[in-house]
Amino acid sequence: MEKKTTKTIQICMGSACHLKGAPLIAQAFQAELDKRNDNTAIIELGGAFCQSRCIEGVIVRINNEIYTHVTAADVPALVDICLREE
Numbered sequence: 001m002e003k004k005t006t007k008t009i010q011i012c013m014g015s016a017c018h019l020k021g022a023p024l025i026a027q028a029f030q031a032e033l034d035k036r037n038d039n040t041a042i043i044e045l046g047g048a049f050c051q052s053r054c055i056e057g058v059i060v061r062i063n064n065e066i067y068t069h070v071t072a073a074d075v076p077a078l079v080d081i082c083l084r085e086e
């Protein structure tokens, strides 16, 4: 039996991150996950409330680690990190 692990990617959808492009980054994550269609891990993609680090936005939380100043160009590397972490 194959073990599946659940991992999480949460994009801050607070006002500041929204204005800095969080919706586009969310779309980029969804497109990257669709492209990979990885079935060794389940990644839950979702939004998050303001993480109180607005000046460093866009903020993305991956498996409870915070990443700052995220752009769409960072998305493939962040998905790699998400899949690699235990």
Ligand code: FES
Pocket (backbone or CB within 6 Å): 012, 013, 014, 015, 016, 017, 018, 049, 050, 051, 052, 053, 054, 055, 057, 059
């Ligand atoms: S709006 Fe994203 S950290 Fe505050």
